[in-house]
Structures are given as structure tokens and as C-alpha cells.
Amino acid sequence: MEKEQLINEAKAARERAYVPYSNFQVGAALLTADGKVYGGCNIENAGYSMTNCAERTAMFKAVSEGDKSFAALAVVADTKGPVSPCGACRQVLAEFCSPDMPVYLTNLNGDVQETTVSELLPGAFSTEDLDYAARK
Numbered sequence: 001m002e003k004e005q006l007i008n009e010a011k012a013a014r015e016r017a018y019v020p021y022s023n024f025q026v027g028a029a030l031l032t033a034d035g036k037v038y039g040g041c042n043i044e045n046a047g048y049s050m051t052n053c054a055e056r057t058a059m060f061k062a063v064s065e066g067d068k069s070f071a072a073l074a075v076v077a078d079t080k081g082p083v084s085p086c087g088a089c090r091q092v093l094a095e096f097c098s099p100d101m102p103v104y105l106t107n108l109n110g111d112v113q114e115t116t117v118s119e120l121l122p123g124a125f126s127t128e129d130l131d132y133a134a135r136k
Ligand SMILES: O=c1ccn([C@H]2C[C@H](O)[C@@H](CO)O2)c(=O)[nH]1
Pocket: 019, 022, 024, 026, 041, 042, 043, 044, 051, 052, 053, 054, 055, 075, 083, 084, 085, 086, 089
């Protein structure tokens, strides 16, 4: 799938954002290794901290459907520059995606920043850290 197509899927998912509190719509599109696309939007809650970001919505949809092998992610919001994923989403990406997986950070003006999972979260806490402690 083309990068532009994945970005368009993220824009379509963004339209479904549930954002009565921030009014800030975010969309994500996660491409699986076998060519499926999971869209995600941010979903807010009157208890603000229960909000789920677009990126994690897409990730959790995929994993809950049995997909855990990913090829690329696109994220879009109406930001001045390419949107910057929050720390929680960076940690979730690091759990399931390879360090060099491409991530396309975009906005509605057509800016596109191509980065990777490890660039977004260098030195992520990982399962290897847990394994080391467990074998002692
Ligand atoms: O990368 C981001 C940044 C923010 N948000 C959401 C969370 C909340 O609904 C709103 C404002 O933080 O934007 C995302 O979905 N993804």
C-alpha cells in the first residue's frame, strides 16, 4: 500500500473522532504485514483520563483481532507541523512494532514527517528488561 493511501485512511478515521472535550480530532491508520489496515480515532470521556488516543485505538483494534505484525503507521491531526504522538502511544508502538518500522506523522496541510518507532522512543522499556529481572 502507498504511503499516501495510508495517510488518507488516517484522515478518514480522524473524521470518527469522539472529542466533545478537546475538540481536537486525531486519526491513525495501521498497516499490517499482510496488507490489512486498521483505522483508529481518539475517543474521549467525561472522566478525561480514560481518553484513548487514535494511535492506541488502531493498535488495540489490530491486536484484539489477532494481528500483531505491522508494516507502517500514519497519524494525522490539524496541527501546525506533523502531529507528535504522546508518550503512552510511543510505548505501545514499541511493544508491538519493530524499531525500524516507518511512522508517517502528518497534518491537514500536507506536511509529512517520516520517522521510525525507535526514533520516537529511544531506549524504550521492554520485555527484555522484565526477563533480566525474572531470571535472577
Ligand atoms: O498523538 C496524539 C495526540 C493527542 N491525541 C488526542 C488525545 C486527546 O483526545 C486529544 C488532546 O490531547 O488528542 C491523540 O489521539 N493522538
